[in-house]
Structures are given as structure tokens and as C-alpha cells.
Amino acid sequence: MAESGIIANLWKIPEKRAEMHRPMLHRRLKGAIARRDSKARPSPLDNLALLAFGEKPNLLAPLPPRDPGPETTFxxxxxxxxxxxxxxxxxxxxxxxxxxxxxxxxxxxxxxxxxxxxxxxxxxxxxxxxxxxxxxxxxxxxxxxx
Known part of the structure; x- marks a missing residue:
């Protein structure tokens, strides 16, 4: 139980959360840097990718995820x-x-x-x-x- 509490507390820290997802975020890094450097709003995963690789975050409000409608194939x-x-x-x-x-x-x-x-x-x-x-x-x- 104590271990799950520690992990839950780590999830509250964006930098620690990013570190846990580091391998999955590597392929998103190039696009995240490009959006940050061009002063474009980030996608939801951009700042996790940037923080995981020691980059400065994009401080603009992220573009929100769009929920697919029931008519979509996804x-x-x-x-x-x-x-x-x-x-x-x-x-x-x-x-x-x-x-x-x-x-x-x-x-x-x-x-x-x-x-x-x-x-x-x-x-x-x-x-x-x-x-x-x-x-x-x-x-x-x-x-x-x-």
C-alpha cells in the first residue's frame, strides 16, 4: 500500500510523470520542440515529452483533446x-x-x-x-x- 501511495504522489509531479513515460515519448519529442519553438500551442503529450528529455516546457495552453463522435470509426x-x-x-x-x-x-x-x-x-x-x-x-x- 505504501508503494502505491509513493507512485500516486510521483504522478502529481509533471517532471516525475514524464520520466516514467520517457521511452514512449521519445518519438513525440521532435514535433513538441518544433511546436514550442514556433510558439504554437502544444498537443496534450508535448510537455510530457519535453520534460522527459530535459527540455523547457511549452507554457502555452495545450490544444485540448477532441472527443470523437459516435459516428466516427474510432x-x-x-x-x-x-x-x-x-x-x-x-x-x-x-x-x-x-x-x-x-x-x-x-x-x-x-x-x-x-x-x-x-x-x-x-x-x-x-x-x-x-x-x-x-x-x-x-x-x-x-x-x-x-
Whole structure:
């Protein structure tokens, strides 16, 4: 129980949270730096990536994630992730959704579309094979939280 309390407290510190996600954020770093340096608003995962690699954060308010509507092909995947805060593997998602492919895309393709900076900007991380939709307090800097 004490260990889970320590981890919960670490999650409250953006720099520590970023360090825990370091491997998953590496591929987002280049875009995050470009948006920060061009004075563009960050995507939800930008500051986690910047902090994980010792970069200055983008202090502009992040572009908020957009929830996909029920008419979109990604909605069932997004809904499953929202309803499972501990995350789900691609196989678990496929079983829950009773599908092999989803709208011509695999589950991973749907997740990529949900994450896209110019699309829904959903803060989804792959943590040891489990896709997890981060809650607002996990990706927002205290100065930018609303």
C-alpha cells in the first residue's frame, strides 16, 4: 500500500510523470520542440515529452483533446480506453470489440488516428503493451490546467 501511495504522489509531479513515460515519448519529442519553438500551442503529450528529455516546457495552453463522435470509426476504441483507466492491450481491445479489423484499420491504426496532432489529439500512451488514455491531470502542467 505504501508503494502505491509513493507512485500516486510521483504522478502529481509533471517532471516525475514524464520520466516514467520517457521511452514512449521519445518519438513525440521532435514535433513538441518544433511546436514550442514556433510558439504554437502544444498537443496534450508535448510537455510530457519535453520534460522527459530535459527540455523547457511549452507554457502555452495545450490544444485540448477532441472527443470523437459516435459516428466516427474510432469511437468504440476511444470509449473502451475511457472505460478502462488501467489500459488495454491491442488484443484485449480487439476481443472487447469483437473484431479483427476496424473500419479498414487495425486497433493500432485507430489509436494512431486518435493520437494524431492534427486530429483528435487524444493523450494515449503505450505502457508495456497496454494502451492507456491519460486523464487531464496526468498531462497538463499546473499552470495550464483549467
Amino acid at each position: 469511437y468504440p476504441v476511444w470509449l473502451c480506453l475511457r472505460e478502462n483507466p488501467d489500459g488495454l492491450t491491442a488484443d484485449e481491445l480487439q476481443k472487447l470489440l469483437a473484431m479483427r479489423e476496424y473500419g479498414g484499420n487495425s486497433v493500432r491504426g485507430a489509436i494512431d488516428n486518435l493520437r494524431a496532432v492534427n486530429g483528435y489529439r487524444q493523450p494515449i500512451l503505450n505502457e508495456d503493451g497496454r494502451f492507456r488514455l491519460l486523464q487531464d491531470h496526468e498531462w497538463q502542467l499546473p499552470e495550464t490546467q483549467t
